[in-house]
Every structure is written in structure tokens, then in C-alpha cells.
Amino acid sequence: MVRTTVVGNYPRVGDTFEEQSLRRAIARFDKGEISAAELGDAEREVVKVVLREQNEGGIDLVTDGQISWYDSQSHIARRLASVEINGLARYFDTNTYYRQPVVHGAIAWKEPILVDEWKFAQANSKAPVKAVLTGPLTLASLALDKHYRKKKPLALDAANALGEEVSGLVRAGATHIQIDEPILTRHPEDLPLAVEGLERIRTRKGAAALTLFTYFGEVSKIFEELVETPADAIGLDLVQGAATWSAIAKHGSKKPLVLGLVDARNTKREDPAEVAKKVLSLKDRIDLKASFLSPSNGLEFLPRERAREKLRIVSAAARKVGVAS
Amino acid sequence: MTGLLTTSVGSFPKPEYLLRARTKASKGELSEEGLRALEEKATAEWIHFQEEIGIDIPVDGEQYRGDMATYFAENIDGTEISGLVRSYGNRYYKKPIIVDELRRKGPISVDWFKFAQARTKRPLKGMITGPYTMMDWSFDEFYGSREEACLAFAKLLHQEALSLEAAGAKIVQVDEPALSTRFDELPLLVKAVGTVTKGLRAKTILHTCYGNYNEIFEFFNKLPVDQLDLEMSNSGLDLLDRFKREPLKKEIAFGVVDVHSHVIEPESLIRERIEKALTIFEPEKLYIDPDCGLKTRSVEEAQAKLRNMVAAARAVREAHRLT
Numbered sequence: 001m002v003r004t005t006v007v008g009n010y011p012r013v014g015d016t017f018e019e020q021s022l023r024r025a026i027a028r029f030d031k032g033e034i035s036a037a038e039l040g041d042a043e044r045e046v047v048k049v050v051l052r053e054q055n056e057g058g059i060d061l062v063t064d065g066q067i068s069w070y071d072s073q074s075h076i077a078r079r080l081a082s083v084e085i086n087g088l089a090r091y092f093d094t095n096t097y098y099r100q101p102v103v104h105g106a107i108a109w110k111e112p113i114l115v116d117e118w119k120f121a122q123a124n125s126k127a128p129v130k131a132v133l134t135g136p137l138t139l140a141s142l143a144l145d146k147h148y149r150k151k152k153p154l155a156l157d158a159a160n161a162l163g164e165e166v167s168g169l170v171r172a173g174a175t176h177i178q179i180d181e182p183i184l185t186r187h188p189e190d191l192p193l194a195v196e197g198l199e200r201i202r203t204r205k206g207a208a209a210l211t212l213f214t215y216f217g218e219v220s221k222i223f224e225e226l227v228e229t230p231a232d233a234i235g236l237d238l239v240q241g242a243a244t245w246s247a248i249a250k251h252g253s254k255k256p257l258v259l260g261l262v263d264a265r266n267t268k269r270e271d272p273a274e275v276a277k278k279v280l281s282l283k284d285r286i287d288l289k290a291s292f293l294s295p296s297n298g299l300e301f302l303p304r305e306r307a308r309e310k311l312r313i314v315s316a317a318a319r320k321v322g323v324a325s
Numbered sequence: 326m327t328g329l330l331t332t333s334v335g336s337f338p339k340p341e342y343l344l345r346a347r348t349k350a351s352k353g354e355l356s357e358e359g360l361r362a363l364e365e366k367a368t369a370e371w372i373h374f375q376e377e378i379g380i381d382i383p384v385d386g387e388q389y390r391g392d393m394a395t396y397f398a399e400n401i402d403g404t405e406i407s408g409l410v411r412s413y414g415n416r417y418y419k420k421p422i423i424v425d426e427l428r429r430k431g432p433i434s435v436d437w438f439k440f441a442q443a444r445t446k447r448p449l450k451g452m453i454t455g456p457y458t459m460m461d462w463s464f465d466e467f468y469g470s471r472e473e474a475c476l477a478f479a480k481l482l483h484q485e486a487l488s489l490e491a492a493g494a495k496i497v498q499v500d501e502p503a504l505s506t507r508f509d510e511l512p513l514l515v516k517a518v519g520t521v522t523k524g525l526r527a528k529t530i531l532h533t534c535y536g537n538y539n540e541i542f543e544f545f546n547k548l549p550v551d552q553l554d555l556e557m558s559n560s561g562l563d564l565l566d567r568f569k570r571e572p573l574k575k576e577i578a579f580g581v582v583d584v585h586s587h588v589i590e591p592e593s594l595i596r597e598r599i600e601k602a603l604t605i606f607e608p609e610k611l612y613i614d615p616d617c618g619l620k621t622r623s624v625e626e627a628q629a630k631l632r633n634m635v636a637a638a639r640a641v642r643e644a645h646r647l648t
Contacts, residue, residue, distance in 0.1 A: 014408065015408040023415060088585075090506075095461065095503065096411065097412065266464050266465060268464070304409075306408070
């Protein structure tokens, strides 16, 4: 038995006319033909569809697909004090771009960022909706810092601000919080700072389950420390980060893991039986019942129809694990 | 002594009539021939414009391409084209999917090279989307190894380079915008580009952009091409100091106008940039061009930027008595 989840983002458009409603709405908004409120309506309609697709795909713990996010960094950063949003920068090794946050002064929480989006998604989902936040270390690393001149105070102020947001999400009813720190796959030496930031978020999360997720690479060298961090579960990209696998097999984990075994960056369809076999090989090393199976990162890098298939592969593999265990 | 020859990176914006025609064609409301005729018209117009302002080494302007990787993939066996994926914001594109062994169906860009070269006496660049970028921007359902997929692209793109040379290309440019994606794969990129350029008599160029150049600097002299084409103005010209300390053993095409900005750089600013470049590079090894393809600008913006660029290069040439 293993449960299923997704990592965060989901394709906002597909290849049919109906599936491109948001693309058209944004274009009309940019031309001044519709209001921000109407654009918000168009986004929420897509969120409903994305929740339905995850539901039909057999996902136990879903997200809102981050449909209203311009990108992983600026959606959060633009609502923090002392941050402006600048030009495009390449996002890790993906052929996608994010608007780079520029930090001009002390970062602080000033208004709710994700709470309304989360409430709407949860009101439209039978499955629990996980709230996903870009981690303070990743935010600090990808921003252009013109104030602190040092990563540590920037990351820790960001952590305090994100902690405030997490507190609001939990008050609104969120039971699952995920903090994404993909930068750890590039800078594992920054783990102590990630931990310090996470500790500040942990104190604000109440009874919610807190997951720390890394993707776009492996974390084998810091795996032992990673599973000791102040999170309730650890999410791992085991496709691009396949090298982490041997560390799990060797050390095991007392904490539940989110096993990102289905490739969210390639269209190739995995055989659910093969995926299930891999999961089952860990049954003596981790608590499978408390763990999740997931794609390796957000599904937005795939065409919509292939993202739907990947959801089905995740849930088919999880069912096979259930039958065998 | 000659020097400061002007050129372009590759793409130019498509005129309104061509954009409308492409939309119609995608809905099946315009035939392939109908679209082709308008692509030819736009290409001829861009060649004429480059002649008129006096660009030394013209390009065909890529009026017939949507995405640079997808266009090549559409003409390679063993690929399919994916559904839409997001690039950023509200921009989406279709990616190649490798589903079988990659093979060249036949010449890919040679017809367009011939069409454009027939309209100018100046040497036109042959343009190839590089093997590393083709691999990095494709989904792979066949090879299961980035290296294998990359080298398979390299092999068939070498055939394309030979075809361009046979069609009369004196210059072949390999575009590798994905070059700085993964630093640990730079040796693979060097190997793959070397496979494409091996044995060519034509002058070879490697273009890249959006790069963290400081991280890849030490690879510049290892790249198996005669000329590097770099985005310089968008990176604030801060690489120049490093070139002073660690000289480039190749020609350089030096980007002097920002392709991401609506601002039309005045001639005086471009002259300053060229003068700065001249303090580091020999004029005969220094080419002047925009940072990258101009396709995201409007036709008017692109033309204004190119006009100022050519005028600035001419003024600097005169000031330094270069012919």
C-alpha cells in the first residue's frame, strides 16, 4: 500500500480549443479586453478541471496545479514586502523562464499569498489539497539581492514570511504543506540554511503535515541529513535524481518519503509494474503505508494529455504495490 | 585592413501578413503552397532590407520557421511533435519527441538557403539548430541516453552541413542556445558540435545566448568552430575584462543590441560598445551583430536596431580607417 500525490504545477493548457480557455483569457486581459476579476474566473474554471483530472487520475493528495502562478518564484515573491519583479531568467536546466524577484529591502510578509487560492481549490476537491510553497532557500538563491548582500539573512527573512503564510493556510484548514527546495540539488552545501529556514516554518504549521521536496537532481550526498530535517516527510526526484536511490536503499528512512519515480520531464510512458517493483524493493527500508508515490516534479513540462497519462501511471503503479504488499 | 563586418544572428520578425497566414494555415484555411508563397515574399523582403542598409553577411531571416528545434525535427525521421508545453508566462510551444532512430529525410534548410542566396551576392549564412540544443529541447522515448540522442542528431546535422556547403554556403552557423544548460555536459556539446563541423571547408560559427558565460568561459577556446557569436550587450559587456586576461583564439561576433528590449539603442551607444570591443579584439576578427535573433521584436523595431547597428559599425570603421 502506498498513497499517490503530485508535486505541484500542472499544464494549464491542452491541445483542444476548450483546453486553451486560459490562454485566450490571458491574451484578452493583456489587451485590456477583460478585467482582472474575469481573468480570475477563467483561472478558477481551469483549477476545477485540473482537480477533476487529478481525481480521475486516482491521485489521493492533490494540488491546485498552480494555475494562476506566472512562475515558481514571482508568484510568491511579488506579494512580499521590498520585492520587485524583474526580467526573465532561465529556470534551472529547464527550457523555461521565471521573472526574477529583485530584493530592495528587508523581506517581510505583508498580505495573504496563497490562502484564497487554496480555499477555492479545497472547496472544489474531494481529496485533500496540498498547499505548495517555494522554499526560502530557493527563493533567496534565485532572486537578485540588492539589499542583504548575503544569502543567509535573506533566506531567513523569507522563511519568517513564508511561516506567516503557512500559519494562514493552516488556519484556513490546510492539512498538508509542502516546501519546495530544488536548489538543494545544485547546492547541497546549503542544507544547514535550508534546515534553519524550515525550522522557522515548522513552528507555524500547527498539526499540518510538512513535506520538504527537492527535484531536478539528486541529493545522495546529503540524504542522511535530509531525512533528519524538521519536516514530516521528504519528497525526492528519483528520475533526474536517480542517484539518490542507492542512498535510500542503503540508509532507509524513518520518515515517510514521497517517491518521485514517474518522469515528469519526458513523455515516455513508464510501465506501472516496473514502477511498482521499484517501490516494493524499499518495503523493508521505509514505511510504505505512510509514504507517497508521485511524478518526479511538477507536470507542467509535459503536454496536457501526457500529464494525464502520467497521473494514471502513478495510480496504476500504486495499486500494484497495494496488491503485492 | 578590413574589419567590423556586420551580420545577424538568424531570425527576424515575421510581418503581419505572414503571421495571419500562419494562423490560417494552422486551421487548414490556407494551403501549404499559399503559405510558402508568403514565406518567400517575406524572405525576399528581408534580403532586400539587408542589402539596402548594407549588412555584410546577411541571413535568410527564418520566416519559414516556427520554433527552431521543432522546424528541424519536422524534417527528421524518428520524431513526432508534442502537444503544447509552456515556455513562460502565456507562451507555449511544441517540442520534438524522439520515437525512433533519428535519420535525415533529406536536406532540411538547404532550399531556403538557395532561395535567399539567389537574391544576394553577399555570402549568406547557412543555419543549423545544433545537436545539443535539439537533444535538450526534445522529449526522448527512444535512446534513453542524452549522449546517444545528442550524437545521433550530430551525425545527421553533419550531413545537413555538407549539403549546405554543396549548395554554396561559405559560412555555416550552429545555433546552441541550450549550451549553458548543464555545465557537466559541455564536453558532450564540444564532441557533438565537432561531429557537425568535421571536415567542413566553410567558415563555422557557434551561436549561443542567455548564458552564464563566466561558468563556461574556459570552454570557449575548445569549441570546434572558427567563430563564436555571443550575446554581449545584454550581459552588460562585463565579459570583456575576462577576454582581456584570457584571449579568445577565434573570431568573435559581438552582440551590440539587446533583442529583448523595445528600446532602440542610439547609434552613439552602439559606437561606444564597438569601440570597447576594439580594445580587446582585432578588427578583422571582430564581427558586429545583435545579441540574438530579432524575431520577438516588431518589424519596425528590428529594422531600426539593425539600421543603427550598421551605421555605428560604418562610423567606427571610418574613424579607424578600416575599409
